[in-house]
Amino acid sequence: MYKNAIYTILENRPLTDQVWRMVLEGDTQWITRPGQFVNIALEGKYLRRPISVSDYDERTLTIIYKVVGEGTRQMSKMQVGEELDLLTGLGNGFDTSKAAPKNLLVGGGVGVPPLYNLAKKLLAEGREVSVVLGFNTAAEVFYAEEFAALGCRVVVTTVDGSQGVKGFVTTALAEGDLAFDYFFSCGPLPMLKALYDATECSGQLSFEERMGCGFGACMGCSCKTKYGNKRICKEGPVLLKEEVIW
Amino acid sequence: MVDTSVVLSGWQLDNPVIPASGTFGFGNEFKDFYDINILGTFSFKGTTKEPRFGNPTPRIAECTAGMINAVGLQNPGIDEVIAKELPRMKEYFHKPVIANISGFSLEEYAYCCERIDKEEQVGIIEVNVSCPNVRHGGMSFGTSPEAAAEVTRAVKAVTTKPVYIKLSPNVTDIVSIAKACEVAGADGLCLINTLLGMRIDTMRRKPVIANTMGGFSGAAIFPLAVRMVYQVAKACSIPVIGCGGVETASDVIEMMMAGATAVEVGAANLRDPYASKKIVEGLPVEMERLGIERLQDIIGIVK
Numbered sequence: 313m314y315k316n317a318i319y320t321i322l323e324n325r326p327l328t329d330q331v332w333r334m335v336l337e338g339d340t341q342w343i344t345r346p347g348q349f350v351n352i353a354l355e356g357k358y359l360r361r362p363i364s365v366s367d368y369d370e371r372t373l374t375i376i377y378k379v380v381g382e383g384t385r386q387m388s389k390m391q392v393g394e395e396l397d398l399l400t401g402l403g404n405g406f407d408t409s410k411a412a413p414k415n416l417l418v419g420g421g422v423g424v425p426p427l428y429n430l431a432k433k434l435l436a437e438g439r440e441v442s443v444v445l446g447f448n449t450a451a452e453v454f455y456a457e458e459f460a461a462l463g464c465r466v467v468v469t470t471v472d473g474s475q476g477v478k479g480f481v482t483t484a485l486a487e488g489d490l491a492f493d494y495f496f497s498c499g500p501l502p503m504l505k506a507l508y509d510a511t512e513c514s515g516q517l518s519f520e521e522r523m524g525c526g527f528g529a530c531m532g533c534s535c536k537t538k539y540g541n542k543r544i545c546k547e548g549p550v551l552l553k554e555e556v557i558w
Numbered sequence: 559m560v561d562t563s564v565v566l567s568g569w570q571l572d573n574p575v576i577p578a579s580g581t582f583g584f585g586n587e588f589k590d591f592y593d594i595n596i597l598g599t600f601s602f603k604g605t606t607k608e609p610r611f612g613n614p615t616p617r618i619a620e621c622t623a624g625m626i627n628a629v630g631l632q633n634p635g636i637d638e639v640i641a642k643e644l645p646r647m648k649e650y651f652h653k654p655v656i657a658n659i660s661g662f663s664l665e666e667y668a669y670c671c672e673r674i675d676k677e678e679q680v681g682i683i684e685v686n687v688s689c690p691n692v693r694h695g696g697m698s699f700g701t702s703p704e705a706a707a708e709v710t711r712a713v714k715a716v717t718t719k720p721v722y723i724k725l726s727p728n729v730t731d732i733v734s735i736a737k738a739c740e741v742a743g744a745d746g747l748c749l750i751n752t753l754l755g756m757r758i759d760t761m762r763r764k765p766v767i768a769n770t771m772g773g774f775s776g777a778a779i780f781p782l783a784v785r786m787v788y789q790v791a792k793a794c795s796i797p798v799i800g801c802g803g804v805e806t807a808s809d810v811i812e813m814m815m816a817g818a819t820a821v822e823v824g825a826a827n828l829r830d831p832y833a834s835k836k837i838v839e840g841l842p843v844e845m846e847r848l849g850i851e852r853l854q855d856i857i858g859i860v861k
Contacts, residue, residue, distance in 0.1 A: 314590065316831060358776055359620045359829060399831070522616040522766075524627060525828035528587040530580070531603075531632045532618040534611065541611055541632070546587075 314401040314527055315342040321394050322372065324387075327454040331422065332388050333366075333376050340368045342401030346408070346430035347498070347518055347550050350375065351526035353397040357383050360399065362526050362545070364498070364518070366425035367432070373400070376425035376454070402526050403549050406430050406516055410552075411439055412493035416515075417464070418481050418507055420446040420499025424455055426518060430496055431464050442492060443467070444484045446503065450475035465490075482510045505558055515553045519544050560845040561852045564598070564820050566797055567720035567745045569654065569681050571598035571820060574810060574853065575838045578801055578824035579604050579658035579684065579724075580629065584643045589650040591831045596838050598820060601656035601748075602643070604686050605674070607666045609635035613691060619757040619766035624776025624803070625825055626755045628769040630691045631660055636670045644679050654681025658724070660689055664712045667699075672716040683719050684799075685709060688726030688751035690773045700726040700751075703738035710742035720745035722799060727779075727786055728754050736790040748799040748822065749790060750783045776825040779803040784816045791817020791858050805833065807840030811848065817858040 319338035326332050343365055350373070351360040361383050367374040379388050390396070408430070415434055417427045424445050434441050442465040447453045449472045460466045467484045468476030477484045481503060484490065495515035497507050504517045521544040524530035528546035535542055537555040542548055562573040577588075579601040585594050594600065612632030619626040634643065647655065657674045661667035671683050687700030687709050699705045706723060713721050723739045725732060727750035736747055752773025757766040765771070783802025791798045800818025804810060805826045813821045826833035841853070850856055 316591065353829065357620070358623060358625055358825075359618070522618045524618045524625065525587075525831070527831060529583050529831075530618070530627065530828050531583075531612065531629045532627060533615060534617075534629075534632055535615070536611060 314399055315339065316397070316399050318395050319373070319398050321390055321392050321396065324390055324392060326388070327376065328452055330379050331376060331452070331454055332379065333374060334387065335372055335374050336396065336398070337372050338398070340370060340373050340400070343368050343373065344401065345405030346433055347405035347426045348401060348403045349526070349549065351399040351402055351523075352387070354383050354386055357386070359524065360526060361387070362402070362523050364426040365429065367429045376422065378422040399526060403545060404547060406496055406518070406550050408433050408437060410494065410514075410516070411437070412513070414440045414492045415442070416490060416492035416495040417441060417443045418446070418495060418497040418499070419443070420481060420503040421452070423497070423499030423503070423518070426498050427496065428455060428458065431459060431462050435463055442490050444469065444481045444490070446481035446499065448472065480506065482506045485510050508553060508556065508558070511553075516550050517553060517556060518550045519548055560842045560850065561854070562841050562845070564854055566682060566799070566820055569720070573598045573838055573841060574814065574818075574820040575834055575841070576600055576656065576799065576820055576822045577827050577834050578822035579656075579686065581824045581827045584647050585651050586646070588827070588831060592835045594650065595652055597834055599653050599655055599681060601658045601684055601822060603633050604631050604658045604660045604689065605633050605636055605639050605670060606631055606660050606662070607636055607670055609633065609638065614768040616766060616768055617772070619772065621755070621757065621774065621776065621778065623778035624774055625828070626757060626767060626772040626774050627752070628691045628767045628772030630769065631689055636673050640673060640677060644677055648679060655679055656682045656684050658684045658686055660686040662692070664708060667709050668712045668716050671713045671721070675717040675719050680719060682722055682746070683713070683717060684722045684724050684748055685713055686724045686751070688724050690726070690728060690752060690754045690771070691769065697726050697728065700735065701729050703734050706735050707738040707742035710739045710744045714743040722746035722748050724751055725749040726751050727782060727802075732786050733789050733793045736794050740794045740796050744796060746797040746799065747790060747794065748801055750779070750786050750802045753779055753782070775803070777803045777805050780805075780809060784813060787813060787818050788816040788860065804837075807837050807844040810837060810841060811844055811850070811856065814853065815856050815858070815860045819857055
């Protein structure tokens with residue numbers, strides 16, 4: 313179930329040159345799983361901006377967003393105390409009931425944020441969590457310490473080798489000392505595909521797509537799966553590895 | 559107490575507010591936001607004979623005061639609409655609905671309309687000859703008076719319910735097409751569908767939409783829609799459902815003054831799921847402000 317409500321900005325600050333963290337206060341009862349998203353209305357913009365929820369509690373939710381265009385630039389200029397109109401509780405989110413005792417979380421760039429609350433949930437359920445966070449370069453890295461502080465084993469990869477393992481997230485997997493029986497992932501399409509091919513175990517992948525409404529009405533973000541057509545905003549954004557068609 | 563009711567081909571609607579096809583699915587997603595029985599009715603997702611996945615993604619591009627879509631008539635097909643969607647809709651929507659039908663041949667239009675004509679939940683059949691997002695069908699039937707008339711005749715021959723033809727604005731003279739439909743027996747018209755548009759991602763040097771072009775809709779097209787509704791309503795004597803860029807109760811009244819008997823709300827539903835609800839609730843307030851007692855009295859009042 314989803315809901316439309318007004319939220320107040322409690323914090324809005326940069327984590328890197330391009331990535332910002334915003335904490336919003338308001339009704340979070342409609343967010344029921346990690347990996348769900350909110351759809352944000354912005355002044356002067358016709359469509360809302362879908363952004364994944366990085367973390368939430370009873371009265372706040374945290375989003376981490378990359379400034380990629382005018383809309384997100386507008387968001388980055390917003391001040392504490394300003395209000396935003398959100399649709400919340402959108403999408404299916406990650407299903408932790410399918411997790412194994414040892415889990416691997418793989419995030420690429422702004423695919424990292426939704427894994428944070430997921431890691432919290434999995435750890436609270438008594439499962440082991442290793443995290444691989446992939447970025448282009450050291451200056452883009454964020455949240456490595458936050459994951460470590462939760463008690464996860466954290467491996468950072470950078471394409472240029474300026475921090476952690478040089479290469480892609482799959483390079484870290486190929487090095488072989490990460491033991492896991494199930495994976496959860498969110499990131500750019502090529503990363504998800506590479507991970508799909510590199511893993512033998514089952515897992516869940518969170519996809520991105522341009523959306524119209526974000527709540528299943530416009531059919532703008534449809535994809536084909538082995539179990540029929542699905543809407544990334546409604547039956548997704550998380551798909552099971554078994555159902556993905558590339 | 560103002561009177562918001564309107565009459566489309568003998569069917570009295572509580573108000574003229576009708577979410578447009580393709581922006582409201584089968585009502586299912588919106589019933590979780592509000593009781594959709596407050597609407598005049600709604601026009602369900604464009605349905606074809608066979609199930610369709612539609613176009614590749616990205617299908618959506620944002621514009622100033624609007625959006626482009628190239629969904630490409632994704633729908634479960636007429637069999638599933640009749641077997642599953644309509645029975646399910648009955649549980650949450652208790653008024654007759656407008657059935658939006660699309661096709662790729664005269665036979666397909668006739669087949670689907672004949673099937674949907676038998677469904678008691680359907681009040682009006684809206685024949686879409688104006689979808690800009692599919693090849694060899696849709697809009698190609700709506701861009702010449704002859705082809706539009708042919709579809710109208712083929713559908714009228716096999717149906718008993720009122721048939722409204724949904725027209726494309728991507729033509730040189732919409733009035734000639736509207737008149738051809740009227741002469742061919744159409745009971746009403748709905749206009750306008752989306753305008754063919756395009757956006758380019760200047761960083762990637764490629765179209766934003768995978769299908770290159772798509773249908774432009776939203777607040778930006780409202781003046782165009784008002785103009786076309788005005789021209790068509792003046793030239794024809796059958797009812798016109800006005801559609802295009804409607805976002806507020808004030809827009810509804812403006813569209814009706816131009817000649818619309820009822821009004822469809824499209825893209826606004828996607829940004830604000832409560833858009834149609836707000837319009838329904840805002841209508842009596844706006845009517846009182848403008849000194850309108852009966853909404854029907856203002857239809858085509860502008861000379």
